[in-house]
Amino acid sequence: MKPARSASRLCQRxxxxxxxxxxxxxxxxxxxxxxxxxxxxxxxxGEDVRALQGDDFANPGMLWVERGEKLWSTPAxxxxxxxCASCHQDAKASMKxxxxxxxxxxxxxxxxxxxxxxxxxxxxxxxKAEALKPESEDLLALTAYINHQSQxxxxxxxxxxxxxxxxxxxxxxxxxxxxxxxxxxxTCHEANFGKRLFAETISQGHPNAYPIxxxxxxxxxxxxxxxxxxxxxxxxxxxxxxxxxxxxxELFLAWRAEGLKVETPGVRR
Amino acid sequence: MADARVxxxxxxxxxxxxxxxxxxxxxxxxxxxxxxxxxxxxxxxxREFVCKYNGAEALRVDMSSGFAAxxxxxxxxxxxxxxxxxxxxLDDSGARGTERAAINVTA
Numbered sequence: 123m124k125p126a127r128s129a130s131r132l133c134q135r136x137x138x139x140x141x142x143x144x145x146x147x148x149x150x151x152x153x154x155x156x157x158x159x160x161x162x163x164x165x166x167x168g169e170d171v172r173a174l175q176g177d178d179f180a181n182p183g184m185l186w187v188e189r190g191e192k193l194w195s196t197p198a199x200x201x202x203x204x205x206c207a208s209c210h211q212d213a214k215a216s217m218k219x220x221x222x223x224x225x226x227x228x229x230x231x232x233x234x235x236x237x238x239x240x241x242x243x244x245x246x247x248x249x250k251a252e253a254l255k256p257e258s259e260d261l262l263a264l265t266a267y268i269n270h271q272s273q274x275x276x277x278x279x280x281x282x283x284x285x286x287x288x289x290x291x292x293x294x295x296x297x298x299x300x301x302x303x304x305x306x307x308x309t310c311h312e313a314n315f316g317k318r319l320f321a322e323t324i325s326q327g328h329p330n331a332y333p334i335x336x337x338x339x340x341x342x343x344x345x346x347x348x349x350x351x352x353x354x355x356x357x358x359x360x361x362x363x364x365x366x367x368x369x370x371x372e373l374f375l376a377w378r379a380e381g382l383k384v385e386t387p388g389v390r391r
Numbered sequence: 392m393a394d395a396r397v398x399x400x401x402x403x404x405x406x407x408x409x410x411x412x413x414x415x416x417x418x419x420x421x422x423x424x425x426x427x428x429x430x431x432x433x434x435x436x437x438r439e440f441v442c443k444y445n446g447a448e449a450l451r452v453d454m455s456s457g458f459a460a461x462x463x464x465x466x467x468x469x470x471x472x473x474x475x476x477x478x479x480x481l482d483d484s485g486a487r488g489t490e491r492a493a494i495n496v497t498a
Contacts, residue, residue, distance in 0.1 A: 179396065179398050179412055179414065180414075180463060182414065182460075182461045182463070184396065184414075185394055185395075185396060185414055185415075185416040185461060186416070188394065188396060189394045189416070192394075340418070340419075340459065340460035340461070341418065341460060341461075
């Protein structure tokens with residue numbers, strides 16, 4: 123990376139960033155990357171990774187999707203042995219398009235839910251079962267199965283009303299420099315996407331393929347795990363999976379990726 | 392808990408080669424890694440994989456640490472009669488997995 127050049131790129135974008143920060147309560151948000159120029163992370167991987175994701179049998183993420191399908195109709199908890207299917211029936215119909223609207227504010231719980239939080243709320247409140255642990259195989263499998271039902275549908279989340287404060291905190295998190303490297307998310311994913319960082323091409327950082335099978339991990343992982351990888355990379359505090367700041371950021375990322383199609387299960391390097 | 396996916400053609404011609412694919416969800420822990428505090432993580436790979444067709448061994452694979460996680464095996468077989476493919480595997484922890492696929496031979 124050439125620091126001088128990337129710094130100047132960032133300066134060019136600063137007016138837009140300031141405008142975004144000042145806009146605050148305005149209904150329309152300033153988009154640094156126009157909607158027409160959004161590219162899924164898949165565009166920044168290699169031909170081999172694209173082929174792996176595109177092949178429904180070779181894509182290792184499908185192992186989790188299939189496990190999720192089994193779990194969907196497996197009874198759990200003390201709530202009369204209900205499974206997901208007891209209420210939601212066939213996920214292929216009932217879950218279609220659901221993950222395009224998440225994270226979403228849940229009125230009953232009074233807080234922002236991502237799909238993982240939604241699943242666990244169903245488990246504890248309805249099934250009277252134990253919440254699934256963050257990054258556990260079962261939670262990843264169910265999330266992958268549910269998100270897979272929205273494959274090919276465009277992301278569109280609500281950021282107004284009760285979701286507004288979450289969105290604003292997420293946006294502030296995104297543009298705040300942090301860690302020993304003193305970098306914000308925008309430093310890489312808005313000012314320098316498409317350029318090289320060591321052997322990798324920097325992507326625009328969109329959340330449209332999660333949970334993903336990451337070859338580096340050799341397993342499936344959530345969006346929050348990926349965020350933690352970035353936090354580790356800039357040597358910032360590693361926030362726990364499912365913690366409020368990462369949830370806020372997830373909402374901002376979903377808004378930022380509006381119109382991108384869901385790819386779950388994605389494969390990335 | 393082992394999960395696997397199997398793919399075989401729906402119809403197979405007698406004696407003609409057909410492709411068998413099996414993907415197994417398994418961490419294939421190499422035994423060369425250490426955890427967060429430097430303690431070695433015990434090796435746990437699928438060390439034995441056998442595919443039988445109507446009871447006769449069709450393929451045997453001795454796997455080791457060199458295999459990636461969630462191995463995908465693709466191989467070709469021929470069949471004279473209809474029957475059942477049975478896949479069985481055993482890992483270092485002693486866990487066994489089984490998966491089956493029906494083979495439908497047409498003339």
